[in-house]
Amino acid sequence: MTSDAVKYTQPKLANSPFQHALGTNFIPSELEVDQIRAHLSPHEAELTRIESLIASLDTQRSQLASYILPHRALISSPRRIPPEILEQIFTACLPTERNAVMNAAEAPLLLGRICSSWRAIAFAAPRLWTSLHIPVEFVTTSRAKMTAMSEWLNRSDPYPLYLSIETTKANPRKVLDLLSRLSPRLSLLHVSGISATNFGLLANTHAPRLAEVSIHFAGAFNPYVPSTPTLLCSPVFQSTPNSLQRIITIAGRDLDALFPRNRFTWAHLTHLRLIDNTQSQGEEAYGSRSLSCNSLYRLLSNCPHLISLDVNATHLEPLSSRRDRIVVPTLQSLTIRLTHYARSSSETLAYLLCRLELPQLITLHLPSLHLEAEGLDFEFLMHISEFSPQLQDFELVTPAASFKSTLEEIQRLLHPNLRRLSLAVFSEHSNANEFDLFSTPNNILQDITPNTEDSDPFPGLETLEIRGGLKIADSAWLGYAEANLQYGTSLRRFSLSILGEAPKVISPLDGFRQRGLDVVVEYVGLGRKPTAWDGL
Template identity: 30%
Template sequence: MTMESPFTQHLHTNYVPSETEAKAIKAHLVPHASEASRLQALIEDLCAQRQRELDYIAAHEALLSPARRLPQDVLQEMFLACLPTTRDAVMSAREAPLLLCRICSAWRAIALSIPALWASLHMPLQHIFERTFTGPPIMWLERSGRCPLSLSLVGARTMEHFETYESEFIDPLFYYLEGCAHRLQSITMDYSSTDGMLRLKDMYSPILVTAKIQAVLDEIMEMKLLTSPSLRRVHLRISGYLDNGIAGVPLRWGCLTHLIIHAFVDRYPQSGLSPKMALDILARCSRLISFTVDTNNSSEQTLSHSSAESPLILRCLRELILCRCNSPLGPNSISHILRNLIMPELRTIQLPRTETSQRGTFPFLCDLAGRSPLVEELHIDLARLAPASLADTIPMLHSLKRLYVLAYETPGFANVDQLLALLVPEPGGAPPCPLLGELQITDCPLTTITGDITTFATRMLDGGCNGFTRLDINFTLWMPPIEAEVYAGLASRGLILSNITFSSAWGQRISYVFLVVH
């Protein structure tokens, strides 16, 4: 169709056509509008044809998808790898395994055919009972077949109401849990007689390996699960002063490899174990690899300052963490524990904050380097520590890789300046801790100026500490930032230096960090 217009001279101008010309223009456009409609229909038809071809191609290419070609055993392993690794699975469509059942019918069939995929479950009983939701947990566990189970149970606050008025909903779940107890390999329980968990006190599993229980001591004493001969990892969170009954907990102490004892009511000064009871527990656990315990100051003034004639030898222990519910522990208590232990395979030791109300200094590190020469990670508070004790210990820890220090500035105590001097190699000599890679100092006093820190870092690198890659300093008050050129010079040698200060005017934390990526 010709595109020549009788009105060409007027196009793209401000010309106003007359009535006669307007009618002529409309008549002229009729065939062009028809042609445009015809072409649009043709385009739509071609687009539809193109889409059909693309759909046809996509449908066939889907047959070539790598996921379709995966063997079922590989797909099963991938499904299992989707499960959470730090907790039990939850009944949520946003997470595996339920999420895997929503992808396609084939994946759903595969997911339902893998018992191990359903062998982990977190069960908040309050939520379950409020929604009369007891059927799905039972169905979930039935899918696990005969696989060992990992369960975490949180009791219901209003269990008395449920037991009185809705027992027909809650009883089947408890009966089922009791029936599959023999398959329990890991159990986490927030346990209380008031929330219904006491109904599970008679559960027993001959294959139980891990147990994490929070309860009062009397209720823990009744749990048959803790008598399992296969139990190796135990985490107890117990209310109150524990010395009067902890030894009676029905554990096979000599079989344990990992033990954590926390006192979850930390506002009482006698929460946790006394140092003497902590040693008594250690004496029962000859195979222990890791021990974490909340200790108290109940016998701080009566503890002996001399070592036992026959200190306890823990040949398997590799990690010792002494806590005090985030509160200080008396230096006598720390000293009493360390004096009475020989831990030849120890790799990590974390000491608590030290109580500063007592006068004088204490050599509470004792003969740590001699009794535990393989220590790689040390957490220590310098408060009340005798300088001689620090000097006798740090240079002898030749395997030390990570050192975390809480500084305390009081005349006569061990301090940061002394610590840095002990770590720096003598001119021409070998470094005392040649493997040291990380040093973190918290609450560093103002007497340790920024220049001392950079000088220390340079001397460490010059002295052959090639593995020294991270230095974190946290000052108590504001300090001037380290110059960028100094950061760059240290970073070029592989050291990450973090200088953290607090502004005295605003209490604001300011961090100056130079990072180097290898």
């Protein structure tokens, strides 16, 4: 350090000989310019000296850092994570809402692009490679992609495989041939867009570990093709005596063709879901027939071990003739949805259900069965009460005008074991305010509101859902919720849709939840709000 640097004193603006001009619009003269330059000269020299020191120190810092950092990396926490823990972290990186895809920007492929060590761990962890979505048109465009898919699936050995296959116009033979070799490890298989012809490549697959299989067919089933009525008894749908119960989903058009006209026995079917795609496949579906009650009747008659049946159809063709009552001894869950409402379909469904004895039925979801206050509908409730005494979960639709009477009949006939009740309210009128129901909005829940500890109309009910919308005063549902808490009923969830605008003051829903009752209230608008143009 020089003697000049030692004598140097840090300047202060207050001591500047030009302090009076600083921060102003002062214009110095030529003499003053020379004086300012002379005044700044030692300070600029000191600044240059300091900047040189900083540059030298910065170089030293960089050299030290470049020496320290690689040594620190040797003792970093990620390096010391045991491989088995790292594998668990990798597993948590996998997608949860869908199968993994062959994309280098997503796990598990992304995990192999970090470093060679992580790549070795990822490629040696079979659990990371057990799921895969396979777009046939993508993987069959090159041999390299087919090889990559095969290597992916081989890495998962010996764990079960969870696969989804999307077929379009591409020939799926190569992919399905590979699956046939891996069939002993198949646990879940979803195939979409496959034709009935190409399904033959998959039909004879023996997969003893397959727990769930879903086939969404493109096009309609042809009843004149001999293999169509035997499709549901293909080996891929068959459960072996030592295998898990198999959940089967079939989607397509003209589902009636799947059921033989002659008597048959499908003892292997335990969980079945049928989806009628007649309306979802556009104009080409014109002329296709929806699922008929005859087919459902034959299905229930000839599947002695059926535990659950879920049907989604546009509407139901009626029974061709009067049928005898049948017993389905093992059925525990029945769901039938109709996407197009028709009074005839509702009557057909009610009649079909009156032909069934379901002694083990626990869940009955009929979100398309519209109960009326007269006729066959309440006979259906009486039938369910007599022949399905174990019913705990009931879901159906009721017109707003007969909501109270429907609720009263359910309470009278079905309440002993009922744990969940879901009612969807619908209107057949364009103007909701026309209903007498809405002119007395405060008494809708009055008949089922407990007023003493021993007066609970639904003593075992844990969940009550009223969807679609009722015009009901806040005081009515608040009173119902408060009464259930006050008298200690079993109700734990109360969900309600109310016609009208939400109030500005939020009701104390959190207070109900803290006391043990989950209350969910949704306000549904009555339609278009009035505008200034309505007054013209």
